[in-house]
Amino acid sequence: xxxxxxxxxxxxxxxxxxxxxxxxxxxxxxxxxxxxxxxxxxxxxxxxxxxxxxxxxxxxxxxxxxxxxxxxxxxxxxxxxxxxxxxxxxxxxxxxxxxxxxxxxxxxxxxxxxxxxxxxxxxxxxxxxxxxxxxxxxxxxxxxxxxxxxxxxxxxxxxxxxxxxxxxxxxxxxxxxxxxxxxxxxxxxxxxxxxxxxxxxxxxxxxxxxxxxxxxxxxxxxxxxxxxxxxxxxx
Amino acid sequence: xxxxxxxxxxxxxxxxxxxxxxxxxxxxxxxxxxxxxxxxxxxxxxxxxxxxxxxxxxxxxxxxxxxxxxxxxxxxxxxxxxxxxxxxxxxxxxxxxxxxxxxxxxxxxxxxxxxxxxxxxxxxxxxxxxxxxxxxxxxxxxxxxxxxxxxxxxxxxxxxxxxxxxxxxxxxxxxxxxxxxxxxxxxxxxxxxxxxxxxxxxxxxxxxxxxxxxxxxxxxxxxxxxxxxxxxxxx
DNA sequence: ACAAAAGTGTTAGCTGTACACCCATGA
DNA sequence: TCATGGGTGTACAGCTAACACTTTTGT
Numbered sequence: 079x080x081x082x083x084x085x086x087x088x089x090x091x092x093x094x095x096x097x098x099x100x101x102x103x104x105x106x107x108x109x110x111x112x113x114x115x116x117x118x119x120x121x122x123x124x125x126x127x128x129x130x131x132x133x134x135x136x137x138x139x140x141x142x143x144x145x146x147x148x149x150x151x152x153x154x155x156x157x158x159x160x161x162x163x164x165x166x167x168x169x170x171x172x173x174x175x176x177x178x179x180x181x182x183x184x185x186x187x188x189x190x191x192x193x194x195x196x197x198x199x200x201x202x203x204x205x206x207x208x209x210x211x212x213x214x215x216x217x218x219x220x221x222x223x224x225x226x227x228x229x230x231x232x233x234x235x236x237x238x239x240x241x242x243x244x245x246x247x248x249x250x251x252x253x254x255x256x257x258x259x260x261x262x263x264x265x266x267x268x269x270x271x272x273x274x275x276x277x278x279x280x281x282x283x284x285x286x287x288x289x290x291x292x293x294x295x296x297x298x299x300x301x302x303x304x305x306x307x308x309x310x311x312x313x
Numbered sequence: 314x315x316x317x318x319x320x321x322x323x324x325x326x327x328x329x330x331x332x333x334x335x336x337x338x339x340x341x342x343x344x345x346x347x348x349x350x351x352x353x354x355x356x357x358x359x360x361x362x363x364x365x366x367x368x369x370x371x372x373x374x375x376x377x378x379x380x381x382x383x384x385x386x387x388x389x390x391x392x393x394x395x396x397x398x399x400x401x402x403x404x405x406x407x408x409x410x411x412x413x414x415x416x417x418x419x420x421x422x423x424x425x426x427x428x429x430x431x432x433x434x435x436x437x438x439x440x441x442x443x444x445x446x447x448x449x450x451x452x453x454x455x456x457x458x459x460x461x462x463x464x465x466x467x468x469x470x471x472x473x474x475x476x477x478x479x480x481x482x483x484x485x486x487x488x489x490x491x492x493x494x495x496x497x498x499x500x501x502x503x504x505x506x507x508x509x510x511x512x513x514x515x516x517x518x519x520x521x522x523x524x525x526x527x528x529x530x531x532x533x534x535x536x537x538x539x540x541x542x543x544x545x546x547x548x
Numbered sequence: 549a550c551a552a553a554a555g556t557g558t559t560a561g562c563t564g565t566a567c568a569c570c571c572a573t574g575a
Numbered sequence: 576t577c578a579t580g581g582g583t584g585t586a587c588a589g590c591t592a593a594c595a596c597t598t599t600t601g602t
Contacts (some may be wrong), residue, residue, distance in 0.1 A: 081402045082562070085361045087322035090394075090405055126320045129403070133394035157392045157407050159325075159368035167316045168364070170325055170405065172392050225460075240554070258592060280553040282599040303591090475581070492583070493565060515580040516573040536565085 089169040091138040092261050093124035093208070095155070096145065096216040097198075098231040101241065103276030104198045104248050105180065109144065109191040115166050116205040122212070123191065124171070137174040144191055149178040151231040155218060156211075163207045171207070175215045177231035220249060226298055227268060233236060238276045239263060240283035262303075268293050318330060324404040327371040328359035328443070330390070330450040331380065332433075333415030334467040337475065339433045339483050340415065341447060344379065344426040350401050351440040357447070358426065359406070362475075372409040377424055386412040390453060398442045406442070408452045412466035423542040455484060461533055465524050473511045473519035474498060498539075503528050 096107040111121040123144045133154065142148055158171040169210045180195070198216060203209070223229050229245050230237075243259050248287065263269065270290050275283030331342040346356040358379045362371045364416050377383055378510065393406040415430070431437065435452060438444070464480050465472075498504065505525050512520030521530050 082324060082361070082404075085324055086322055086364050088362070089317060089320055089322055090325065101546060126317070127323070127394065127405075129321050130396055133392055133405070136394075141597090154391060157368055158387060159362065159371075159407070161365050161367060170368070170407075171318075172394070172405075238554090249536075255592070255594080256554085257594085260555075261557095262591090275554095280550080280599090281601045282554050284554060318599085473581090490566070492567085495582075496584095497564085510581095512573090516575085517571070517579080517581050518573080519581060 089164075089167060090127045091124050091169050091171050092133060092140055093122040093171050093173050093211065094137060094140050094144075094152075095122060095173060095175040095212060096141065097175065097177050097215075097219065097232060098183065098195060099248070100180055100195070100283060101231075101244065102248065104232075104245075105195040106198055106201060107144070107183070107193055107195055107206070108201065109193045112191065119205045120202045121192070121205045122173075122208045126169075127172075133172055136178075141174075141176055144193060145178060145183045147178055147182060148162050150179075151228065154250055155215060158207055158211065160207065171211070173211045173215070175218065177219075177228060179232065179234050181234060223249060224303075226304075227266065227294065230294070236272060236274075236276075236286040236288055238279075238286055239269075240279070240284050241276075266297065268297060314343060321403075324399075324402060325362045326359050326404050326406050327362055327368060327375055328357040328406050328408050328446065329375050329379075329387075330357060330408060330410040330447055331376070332410065332412050332450075332454065332467060333418060333430060334464075334480050334483070335415055335430070336479065337483065339480075340430040341433055341436060342379070342418070342428055342430055343436065343439070344428045346440060348428065354440045355437045356440045357408075358428070361404075362407075368407055372411075376411055378408075379428060380413060380418045382413055382417060385414075386463065390450060393442055393446065395442065403466045406446070408446045408450070410453065412454075412463065414467065414469050416469060451536075458484060459493070459538075462501065462529065471509075471511075471523055473514075473521055473523040474504075475514070475519050476511075501532065503532060512522060 098105045098107060107123070108120045109123050110118050123140055125136065125143070127133065131139065134152075137152055137154070138148065141150065141152060152174055155173045155175050158173065159216045161168055163169065163171065164313075198212075201209075201212065204212065219228075223246070229242065229249070232245060233241060239260050240256070242263065243254060243256060246259070247253050268290050269287040272286040272288060274286050276286055277283040333340045333342060340504065342358070343355045344358050345353050358375055360371065360375045360378070362368065363374075366374065369387075372387055372389070372538065376385065376387060386527050387409055388411075390408045390410050393408060396403055398406065420477040433447075436444075436447065437448065445540065454463075458481070464484070467480060468476060475491070477498065478489060478491060481494070482488050503525050504522040507521040507523060509521050511521055
């Protein structure tokens, strides 16, 4: 087979930043690396790209290996290519970030990787440049969530407005007026109120809502303004 | 040297989408590919990553090779990794997009690559998946320019408000009210009016402005709303 | 009865947008 | 003097944000 001559070939790894929300805090799922170098240190879940798979396929495969989940929100973020980022051998790292329902994950967890959820702001030291990747993903999530309705991906199918508000408040480290929040949210027309209430978090109970998937798809690219005074936030 | 065993190494190419604005239309700079496969076909400017350079360095090198320019706006966009995207050998393509002042380029052009500017919507057929890359870059540019003041990068140091409005109108294929446009723009405080006027495009002449670089840096991450009715645009 | 969280309505200020006229100049 | 493009002000509508009270129910 003819190939390009005189060029260096390198490893390409796909790393996944997996976000989850436990009801109070935003978390990321980390694993203990199973091979040298840096064995046993905390790391993002990743893997080398295989000969016959695309980048998206690799990311989905890696996510499934760890969480058992398929069809979740997964987006390519950025490629990292410092020549020294992996001390053993040059590796280009292509980072994806995923938003999953943390409770779904708990049902299907694979224990093979010694994975653990960490509070986003209290994560342990990570190998290589993974901390930089996580920092960028956090920025990106804030940025994107301010404009597009992606945070639903972190919640179960049925969720309440106060839960969603908690999530936004957690992500932006700010508190929003609940009347304005609820009005803005419901005015998108993306939510369908259910008959049942969530009685776990209050005596009165809060109505469950589900996403109107059709409208969600159609409205995804529209600009929203889910965060009051976005110019005051550090993105 | 110890290496990761049993893994496939692949080529990594960096491809640059170079945008320019001729005063009326948004254009991209394409080259005629100089080697097989697909020799002589139109292509983005690209090159394989070298052993000791980072991705950003590679992109800057490639941009400089073609245009002679340094220090221009350059942003990593997306990695493309379909296993069959290059028929000769598997190659991961990492795409950057650059915004340059087309007139600067003309001063420093390298003729080595048979480069030509094409109207964005009338570009020729491109090799591999380059057309997909360009389509994505166009979307991304529209998206980003609606929120951040990046289009200055396409203009000379001194520019007029009508020029800038032309640029926005070209990019969004829409026409904006000049009173509202000018007010919105000047209210950002990013522009400093000069004493001279551009007399080339009108008898009365239009004041030149320059960017307040300090404020530009500080305000870059703030949200703007440069495009009226953004929800009507297809991004 | 009381504590705790859910749910809802009004107003004032601001921002976005529509719209029309005068100005400066070269031909 | 006229045609061309540059520059500006105002008014209305819609949105954002600030703000407080009632409802429900478990204990």
